[in-house]
Amino acid sequence: QSALTQPASVSGSPGQSITIFCTGTSSDVGGYNYVSWYQQHPGKAPKLMICDVTKRPSGVSNRFSGSKSGNTASLTISGLQAEDEADYYCSSYTSSSTVIFGGGTKLTVL
């Protein structure tokens, strides 16, 4: 099974909003509301930012939001801050009872 498709990189200026898209198939993203997003800073373990497509774990800024339409999920970060610069990964539960990750997106805050 191929990885979910994410753009390799996105960028934005402080205060702006950006959206990262994650495209899968009807066997993963489109078939289940079990999409998660993770933030990873260099040399650190990933951190859960969004789960179950739209839910924000306790402690995660409300500047982060998630949504899904068909086979594509998205992560929106509003009011960009320098500390948001990191790699972002989507993941989805699949019809094989496994999990698949996206290839990752490097966010640069200009």
Add this chain to the structure above:
Amino acid sequence: EVQLVESGGGLVQPGRSLRLSCTASGFTFGDYAMTWVRQAPGMGLEWVGLIRSKAYGATTEYAASVKGRFTISRDDSKSIAYLQMNGLKTEDTAVYYCTRIDGYNSYDYWGQGTLVTVSS
């Protein structure tokens, strides 16, 4: 405070075996499914596999890339999850993370990772 600590990584020759451990604390380990995720140097995250809680039969699932070579197990009395890796290949070189699963696909806590290097 929830903590996950991986151990057992190191340098191993191709074809050999290695067992990683994930020691958990700060929560009722037996109530949760656990998973392993790896990250090759400079690359993205790759899901390795999971083990469900005993309430769900402690059943396992694996990525196609490791199925038949890797085995995940758990010892709830010690709050430890294991990843037994046999027939290691150079492409298994990665940092291996252990994570707790909340629900179907919410990896809410991660360990610091342990590096496995497969090389002759």
